[in-house]
Amino acid sequence: MMTTPETPPETPPRRPPSRTFVHIAALAAPLALASCSGANASSTRGGPSVLAAPGGTPIAGIEVHALDERPRLTLVNRDGDPTPAIAVAFATDPGPATAAALSALVEARLAAAGFETRVRADRTGFRVEWLVDNTTRITPFFTALVRAMREPVVANGPEAPLVTRRLAALRKTPLDAPELAAIAACTGRLGLSPSESMPDPASPTFAGELEGQRREGLHAGRASIAAVGPASFGALVAKALEASEGWPVGEPAADPFPTADTVASYVALPQNAPRGQVTLAVRLGDALGAVATAERLAAPRSPLHARLGSLPDAFHAVEVVGVARARGGCVSVTIEPDTRLDATALERAAARAAAIARHEIRLESAAPTNASVAMRQILSAADPRDAASRAAWWDLTTPVPAALPRVAVALALPPRATPAPGSAGRTFATELDNAWAKANEPVVERRAAVERGQGELWALVASPCGVVDEGATDAGVTALAMLAASASREPSAGVALEPWIGPDGVGLVAHAAPRDEHETPVELARRVGDAAARALSPAALTPITLTEARTSALAHLERTTGRGGVAFEALASALVPEHPSWLDPLGIYTRVSGAGLEGTRLHLRTLLEGPLRLAVLANADAAQATEVAQAVDRWLVPHPPARACPTPTRGASRTGPLTARLARDAGLAQALIAAPMPAVGAPGHDLALFVALALGGEGGLLEAALPPSGGVRATARIVGTTQAAALVVDVRAPSDLLTSAVNDVRALLGRLSRSGLGAPEFSRAASLASRRDTESRADPRRRLIHLWSGRSQTPRETPTAQAITAFLATSLAESALLVVEAHPDP
Structure with a gap:
């Protein structure tokens, strides 16, 4: 973004989206530029520019010509522009006054020779741009340019009025504050700092000062020429430049670096x-x-x-x-x-x-x-003058x-x-x-394992706080944020994202195979880590991804907890009144359905501000895990090391039978018979899982206890987190059969509490537990989660019959049961 001193710099935009402003040139694919006709460029410049690639092949019609004792010439051969253009760039000594004065000097002298040009300057140099209305004027243009550079400055010369106006305009364009001088010195932005001297055109020494700047800055060592137009036009420009004479020569601009931050x-x-x-x-x-x-x-x-x-x-x-x-x-x-x-x-x-x-x-x-x-x-510049200038x-x-x-x-x-x-x-x-x-400090806690030869690399980045801080008004919003984050994936990344809403944490699983045989293990790791962390950014959540996530969450809650989640909400509100999502991290139906975008983003931001843990199953070597961690850390906000999960208190549970009302079209009535169980990870939780296997499924105790006909069915599952858990028997039946079915289930649970499991029932549950354990360990997702959680991946030992009997005697006692009955509205 270049401006002349007479034109105040553009005011930067004050709101997003961000824009990239580039001085003269910017932006990125492979380019080799030929160093063509003429002598070595060292005679005019100390070394090659970034465009020079001696021995290369011209690509996209761009050529660089190095000419002895002349500015180097770049030709951009393209058709379609109404008029071709020539631009001359000069690098001056740092400081806006030098660039303003010299640009005005050259512009005024070219104008006096009959050439109308556009001149743009900043504090590091200036560009002279000319639309070539007649190709017969190319040689006279170079003649006029040489004279503009070579002729000495005299007091009150014909160019003095324009120089005076430009310097006056610069005085009216101060930087917003003196403290911005170091930044302007880097970016080249116009604007005068109080610490920068400003010449006075009325001073008797001014002409001498400007003459010194002319000798120092206006020569072939600090200049470069470019032409944009058809190939025939470029040939004319190259020929005219080679035939021109009298170019002053000198050393390239020093353009020093600052010595300190x-x-x-x-x-x-x-x-x-x-x-x-x-x-x-x-x-x-x-x-x-x-x-x-x-x-x-x-x-x-x-x-x-x-x-x-x-x-x-x-x-x-x-x-x-x-x-x-x-x-x-x-x-x-x-x-x-x-x-x-x-x-x-x-x-x-x-x-x-x-x-x-x-x-x-x-x-x-x-x-x-x-x-x-x-x-x-x-090549992206539409105006040929801009293309030539760049x-x-x-x-x-x-x-x-x-x-x-x-x-x-x-x-x-x-x-x-x-x-x-x-x-x-x-x-x-x-x-x-x-x-x-x-x-530069690590943000996430890191755990890694190497499984060489696996087809994919797996990573899980999650918060060990899980839903511990969710209350009755926001139960399920954290899980909703994870579902929305997984839906915000970048398809081009080729990384699969899956929400992980577990009993001891909430986060994202990311996995991918190499794109092809050329992608290195480290590149794969960087891609997976970047995709996972990118998706966790609150800014990545959109109304569309939130809608998709809410639809998915509500469908899951209705499928697992019943119509509208009504009965489960009553149960959770009784067992853990202040934290219903402790029983199901997906929360409760009414809270999830009402969650908005800003609230969901806030939950995600809060989660990211707490402790985070990363687990990686590398498929090549340990270096992959390090690369994933670095990619994840990049997207996260550094925090002081003393980050910990909150420790909320748990209120007293309510007892007694509960009732709820289902929608009139619910069809079946529902009852939940629940008993509190040890929380996930606590001693006895494995025993609770074993009991649920004995109760549920084909051939389970519930199937045997309920009538084989009449439309009554029941399932058993363990719900909960590391904060609270419960065994829940979910009974669905016609309204007139629900009470009888509930009594049958209570009788079954009472018998188990008194007598324990019989040998066939115990054997069936042990077989199911062994099979599930084997299948679980074969799934890389489960291995990844176990690595993240720090749980042993060795097969679980089958509990003894005596241990199960003792556990059932206390956990399924009649006094421990809580029953919720929900009937459709009449």
């Missing part, structure tokens, strides 16, 4: 940053990397957007800038909070958000790049491989902010140091 804060102008704003700029040694990084950061589903939106005080990006400079490049991100915060809270929240932005820049800039970034920017500037750019990245950060406090006297910026700088240190 900077952190600053200031109070914003009343019209700017009403909630506050943070801008972070990183100077890099690779212009291609800087521009490609900006493109990836600005993508709508980038990790940057997701991580900023997942913060406790969410932020969003309002501008992402990628800049190609004469040496290296710069990438800058400007972010704002979604809500107003007081000054102290803003400084702390902004520090955390800035640390995430810096972390993302570091990660993205480490990715390999090539000249395709420049190619895409050049090509010329890219040809000036040289990498600085050994450069140390430097960071400049500035926090704009809102106009009404009132930080404590003397504390402005101090909290921000301290918090930024702390946040940056935490950004």
Whole structure:
């Protein structure tokens, strides 16, 4: 985004979606550019630009010509433009005044020679763009350009009025605050800082100063030319440039790197940053990397957007800038909070958000790049002048491989902010140091196992807090968030996502096979980890995914707990009045059906702020598990290490028979006969599971206890979590037969409490338990969950008959039973 000094810089957008602004060029695929006719480029420049690839083959009609004692020439051969164009790019010494004065000098001299040009400048250089209305004027244009560069500056010369106007316009374009000078120095944005000197055109020494700048900046070593048009036009330009004479030569622009990082804060102008704003700029040694990084950061589903939106005080990006400079490049991100915060809270929240932005820049800039970034920017420009301008500037750019990245950060406090006297910026700088240190620390607890040769890599990232903190008003919303997260998968990632709503945790299972024989194990791991963590971002939840999740959850609840979940809600409200989802993590029907998007996002954000654990079944080596963990950590918000699950209290259970009403069209009545059981993981829970196997299924005790006809059926299951559990016998029958069926079940449970299981019944349950255990261990999902939970994966021992008898005597006593009867409305 380039502007002339007479035109104030565009005001950046203040709301998302983010846009990528790139100075002259930006963006990414393979490009080899030929170094064609002429002598070695070293005579005009210290080394090749990012576009030069000696010995390569021209691709997409782009060629680079290196000419002795002339600016290098880039030809972009394309048809269809109404008029071809030529652009000349100059790299000046840093500072807006130099670029403004020299650009005005060249523009005025070209205008005097009869050439109407568009000239655009920033603080690192300027571009002269000319629409070629007549190809016979190409040679005169180069003649005029050489004279504009070569002729000395004299006092009160014909170009003086335009130079004076441009410098006056620059004086009227100050930076919003002096603290932004380091960022502007990186991005090249126009704007005058109080620390920058401004020449006075009325001074008797001004002409001499400008002449020194002309000799230093207007020569072939700091210039590059590009032409956009048909191949025949490019040939004419190349021939005219080669025939031209008198080009001044010199050394390329130094474009020095900053020597230190900077952190600053200031109070914003009343019209700017009403909630506050943070801008972070990183100077890099690779212009291609800087521009490609900006493109990836600005993508709508980038990790940057997701991580900023997942913060406790969410932020969003309002501008992402990628800049190609004469040496290296710069990438800058400007972010704002979604809500107003007081000054102290803003400084702390902004520090955390800035640390995430810096972390993302570091990660993205480490990715390999090539000249395709420049190619895409050049060819994507619709206006031939823009295409030529970008090509010329890219040809000036040289990498600085050994450069140390430097960071400049500035926090704009809102106009009404009132930080404590003397504390402005101090909290921000301290918090930024702390946040940056935490950004590189592991977020998730890690557990891994290697199963070489398996077809897929499996990962489970989940919260060990599960639904422990859900109450009566939000029972099931956490599980709903997981269902919605699994529906927000990116199909192109090729990773299957499954919600895991378990008794001791809630999260996502992700698994995938290699795409092909070329994908490495580490690349597979990165893809799986990225897909899992990306889906967990609250920003990824949409009205569509929430609707799909709610439909799925309600269908499951109705299938497992009965029509509308009415009877189960009454049961859960009696056994665990304050936490009904402790009995079923999927919650209760009425709460799930009423859950909204913002509430679901809030539950997901709260879950991500607590402890998280990752389990990985690697199918190649241990390095995969590390890569998955790093990919997951990237998407999550760093927190202090002392994160723990809440410890809510459990209220007293209610006793006595309960009744509920079903919808009139329910068909069958329903009864739930329940008995509290040891919670998942507690001693005795395995015995409860064994009893449920004995009761249910074909040939089970319930089948034998109920009449074979009349439409009565019953199932038995253990429900619950690590907080509470119960054995639930679910009876469905016509209303006139329900009471009799309930009495039959109670009689059965009473007999078991007094006498225990008979030998055939015990043997059947033991056989079912063994078979299920074997099948479970064959499923990688179960192995993954056991790894995550820390449970032993060895086969369970069959309990003794004596242990079962003792367990039944207490757990199924008549006083322990709770019965809910639900009949359809008449």
